[in-house]
Amino acid sequence: MQKSTAFVWDEKCFWHYGGNYALLAPVGGLVQPMVSGGLPEAPETKRRLKNLIDVTGLADEMHMVSGAPASTEDLLRVHPSSYLDRFKELSDSGGGELGLRTPFGSGAFEIAALSAGLVTEASKLVLTQKVLNAYALSRPPGHHCLPDFPNGFCLMANIAIAIEAMRAQGLAKRFAVLDWDVHHGNGTEAIFLDRDDVLAISIHQDRCYPQDTGSSDVIGNGAGAGFNMNIPLPPGCGHKAYLDAMKRLVIPKLQQYDADLVIIACGFDAAGFDPLSRMMCTAETYREMTRQVMEITDGRLVAAHEGGYSELYVPFCGHAMLEEMTGTSIRASDPMAVRINGQQPAEYVNAFHADVISRLETEFRSTSVLA
Numbered sequence: 001m002q003k004s005t006a007f008v009w010d011e012k013c014f015w016h017y018g019g020n021y022a023l024l025a026p027v028g029g030l031v032q033p034m035v036s037g038g039l040p041e042a043p044e045t046k047r048r049l050k051n052l053i054d055v056t057g058l059a060d061e062m063h064m065v066s067g068a069p070a071s072t073e074d075l076l077r078v079h080p081s082s083y084l085d086r087f088k089e090l091s092d093s094g095g096g097e098l099g100l101r102t103p104f105g106s107g108a109f110e111i112a113a114l115s116a117g118l119v120t121e122a123s124k125l126v127l128t129q130k131v132l133n134a135y136a137l138s139r140p141p142g143h144h145c146l147p148d149f150p151n152g153f154c155l156m157a158n159i160a161i162a163i164e165a166m167r168a169q170g171l172a173k174r175f176a177v178l179d180w181d182v183h184h185g186n187g188t189e190a191i192f193l194d195r196d197d198v199l200a201i202s203i204h205q206d207r208c209y210p211q212d213t214g215s216s217d218v219i220g221n222g223a224g225a226g227f228n229m230n231i232p233l234p235p236g237c238g239h240k241a242y243l244d245a246m247k248r249l250v251i252p253k254l255q256q257y258d259a260d261l262v263i264i265a266c267g268f269d270a271a272g273f274d275p276l277s278r279m280m281c282t283a284e285t286y287r288e289m290t291r292q293v294m295e296i297t298d299g300r301l302v303a304a305h306e307g308g309y310s311e312l313y314v315p316f317c318g319h320a321m322l323e324e325m326t327g328t329s330i331r332a333s334d335p336m337a338v339r340i341n342g343q344q345p346a347e348y349v350n351a352f353h354a355d356v357i358s359r360l361e362t363e364f365r366s367t368s369v370l371a
């Protein structure tokens with residue numbers, strides 16, 4: 001059987017250390033250390049996804065590859081040398097903390113460069129037609145990282161680095177980033193806000209994180225006007241609301257833009273059971289959202305792993321997405337399906353969510369974000 005999907009991963013990314021935090025609060029004073037040892041951005045959610053595809057046999061149906069760390073040249077296209085030098089200095093001296101909620105241990109610079117390199121490799125494999133689509137199990141994540149300010153577990157802007165590397169190699173000119181991590185993709189937005197060669201779309205829980213970014217009226221500046229789309233959804237949205245937002249807002253915008261490559265900033269933290277959000281998506285939500293994108297790209301896409309903090313549920317959400325990407329007959333039965341389906345919003349709540357999406361659609365049409 002021909003393998004059409006690449007799974008790009010590296011054991012070293014599991015070894016990234018994110019400091020001694022309890023969820024989002026530094027340990028100390030009255031805040032006790034967590035049994036798991038620190039930040040929710042821990043390796044187990046990603047490692048357990050890799051374990052699950054091994055156990056079900058899905059790994060055998062994909063190209064399992066690694067990639068080289070992003071080069072200094074690649075990094076400098078997005079991040080200034082002053083930031084990279086400071087990060088490297090702290091990393092070499094045992095770790096520290098830069099920016100907001102981005103503690104790291106020894107060797108984090110090299111692991112972050114590797115994480116960016118995995119997304120770059122996944123993008124190259126698709127753009128050179130070695131595979132139809134690719135999933136990068138990138139860690140640490142990247143979508144909150146600004147050029148000179150790491151933020152929210154993100155130390156390098158993985159997707160932006162990959163985009164600029166692909167452009168420098170002449171493999172593509174126009175990119176679309178669809179960020180369905182539950183937190184606003186403020187780093188990606190900031191990097192491309194003034195440009196029309198990258199469409200940035202973020203579906204996120206309103207005012208979850210960061211609390212001061214992600215408003216729907218931020219649509220881009222100058223040449224980038226109309227090429228930034230923020231879709232803030234109220235807490236409690238589940239399967240129906242997410243698919244509605246995709247169908248009415250995201251898919252029309254992607255079709256209108258017609259990018260050379262769609263990259264999904266793939267967080268699974270809008271799923272139920274996640275400790276850092278209040279949304280109610282299911283594994284089927286991610287399968288269906290992936291299907292919607294694949295239908296308009298002929299299956300061609302790259303996914304870069306971002307957030308998701310439920311060790312139990314992230315692997316099943318990721319497996320469902322990979323089932324769709326590969327077209328496999330293998331299924332990982334969702335152990336929480338009955339419970340989470342029973343907790344989906346009632347119809348009167350779904351009606352409220354549909355009204356929110358209708359208002360966003362009207363707003364986007366009035367500002368020409370949507371044609």
